Amino acid sequence: MSQESKIDRLKDRGAMFAKARAFFAQRNVLEVDCPVLSGAAPVDAHIDIIETRCNRYLHSSVEYAMKRLLAQGIGDIYQLSHVFREGEFGRLHNPEFTMVEWYRRNFTYTGLIEETIDFIYLFLGPIPSRCLSYKEALDTYAKDAVPPPEGAEWTPDTFTAYRMAFVVQPHLGKDELTVITHFPPAQAALGRMTTVGGELVAERFEIFYKGIELANGSHELCNPVEQRARLHLANAQRQADNKSALPLDENFLSALQLGLPDCCGVAVGFDRLMLLRHNAESLADILPFAWKEA
Amino acid sequence: MAQISTNEFRSGVKVEIEGEPYNIVSNEFVKPGKGQPFNRVKLRHLKTGRVIERTFKSGEKLNEADVNETKMRMLYKEADGVIFMDDQTYDQITIPNSLIADKDQWLMEEVLYDVVFYKGEPIEVVPPTFMEMVITETAPGLRGDTSGRVLKPAMTNSGAKIQVPIFCNEGDKIKVDTRTGDYVSRI
Numbered sequence: 001m002s003q004e005s006k007i008d009r010l011k012d013r014g015a016m017f018a019k020a021r022a023f024f025a026q027r028n029v030l031e032v033d034c035p036v037l038s039g040a041a042p043v044d045a046h047i048d049i050i051e052t053r054c055n056r057y058l059h060s061s062v063e064y065a066m067k068r069l070l071a072q073g074i075g076d077i078y079q080l081s082h083v084f085r086e087g088e089f090g091r092l093h094n095p096e097f098t099m100v101e102w103y104r105r106n107f108t109y110t111g112l113i114e115e116t117i118d119f120i121y122l123f124l125g126p127i128p129s130r131c132l133s134y135k136e137a138l139d140t141y142a143k144d145a146v147p148p149p150e151g152a153e154w155t156p157d158t159f160t161a162y163r164m165a166f167v168v169q170p171h172l173g174k175d176e177l178t179v180i181t182h183f184p185p186a187q188a189a190l191g192r193m194t195t196v197g198g199e200l201v202a203e204r205f206e207i208f209y210k211g212i213e214l215a216n217g218s219h220e221l222c223n224p225v226e227q228r229a230r231l232h233l234a235n236a237q238r239q240a241d242n243k244s245a246l247p248l249d250e251n252f253l254s255a256l257q258l259g260l261p262d263c264c265g266v267a268v269g270f271d272r273l274m275l276l277r278h279n280a281e282s283l284a285d286i287l288p289f290a291w292k293e294a
Numbered sequence: 295m296a297q298i299s300t301n302e303f304r305s306g307v308k309v310e311i312e313g314e315p316y317n318i319v320s321n322e323f324v325k326p327g328k329g330q331p332f333n334r335v336k337l338r339h340l341k342t343g344r345v346i347e348r349t350f351k352s353g354e355k356l357n358e359a360d361v362n363e364t365k366m367r368m369l370y371k372e373a374d375g376v377i378f379m380d381d382q383t384y385d386q387i388t389i390p391n392s393l394i395a396d397k398d399q400w401l402m403e404e405v406l407y408d409v410v411f412y413k414g415e416p417i418e419v420v421p422p423t424f425m426e427m428v429i430t431e432t433a434p435g436l437r438g439d440t441s442g443r444v445l446k447p448a449m450t451n452s453g454a455k456i457q458v459p460i461f462c463n464e465g466d467k468i469k470v471d472t473r474t475g476d477y478v479s480r481i
Contacts, residue, residue, distance in 0.1 A: 187328065
């Protein structure tokens with residue numbers, strides 16, 4: 001890591017907040033500040049929510065609230081916000097972290113990938129980039145991967161996740177930003193399904209640099225029936241993993257009923273961009289106070 | 295037996311894998327944003343010292359190793375082992391030389407050591423971090439240099455060969471860090 005002090009890095013962090021806001025102002029994307037605490041939580045199989053004593057949950061992303069505003073016709077929006085994920089602690093994880101999330105109406109999936117890369121350039125300067133589908137990435141880097149001995153009882157989905165995280169991911173973004181596109185249906189998250197080369201895939205993408213995941217975006221699912229089914233599926237997976245099911249956000253689901261405009265959205269990890277910008281080892285090096293000192 | 299989950303795997307926690315005891319060295323959390331979280335864990339075998347790496351799904355559990363530590367007093371050395379006594383129960387045990395290995399240099403009569411037991415069998419002897427000992431052999435002390443930066447070899451009454459500052463003399467009482475074998479100070 002460079003010899004600059006923590007205070008220098010925090011001054012740069014402040015400056016980057018301003019640059020991020022200028023980026024969106026220039027593109028006529030409106031800043032919103034949806035609540036951090038809400039009555040229902042985003043339901044993800046593998047994201048655990050921090051619950052408070054007043055029957056409210058700390059948001060793990062601003063997605064549902066922003067989509068409610070989109071359904072009400074607000075137009076293109078972004079939020080620069082702290083989000084919370086229980087138990088996610090490590091060199092590249094902090095249970096409270098800063099996320100930039102934005103939604104664009106009538107944007108194509110590739111149009112949003114390009115805009116996300118431009119946003120990343122604000123932090124890291126121009127770097128070459130390449131696109132690789134999820135399937136191509138597995139075939140290129142993990143064709144012959146075998147599960148570790150301790151993974152004998154893993155499901156095929158778990159093994160795929162293992163190959164992606166441990167075998168493929170270290171290769172992604174060594175010298176260039178790598179965009180992984182077209183995720184398998186089991187990992188659609190809130191992305192729309194489409195058919196590519198006869199195979200059903202989700203219009204979802206992630207962007208990596210130096211093996212670190214920086215962004216997750218998709219062509220957003222607008223169908224309320226399918227959305228409800230996916231939330232139930234995520235809850236079923238949670239229960240299979242001995243976790244509690246989470247209440248569904250009916251406000252979010254009725255917003256989809258009302259009609260979410262055709263849009264693409266992406267969430268970018270602000271802290272990880274700062275980590276790469278400063279060649280830091282750990283998020284603790286660039287955050288004012290990381291989890292253990294907060 | 296108590297089970298512990300990957301999120302409690304901290305350095306120093308002792309677990310059992312395939313019936314063998316391990317000490318957790320490090321635990322790295324690996325998680326794709328929306329995907330299955332994993333923990334990549336480094337573990338050191340408690341008896342052999344061999345380090346292995348394992349990958350667990352976050353939330354998976356392992357049995358806690360039945361390991362405990364007892365303070366024991368070293369009594370004397372025999373040909374094939376060293377005799378220790380529990381001050382509370384007066385129980386005496388012989389710890390074989392094979393287990394003592396390079397800890398032998400820190401063994402002194404009447405000193406209390408942590409003896410680690412796994413399922414009732416001794417597996418390790420841990421000396422106190424700092425021990426006081428007497429220099430039994432070294433070149434004569436040189437006056438003048440008091441910086442402590444210039445070192446010379448010395449032997450202590452425990453049998454340890456260490457480096458001490460050149461102003462030290464035979465018969466000097468010194469404090470030594472047994473983790474590193476470094477001289478700390480003269481007493």
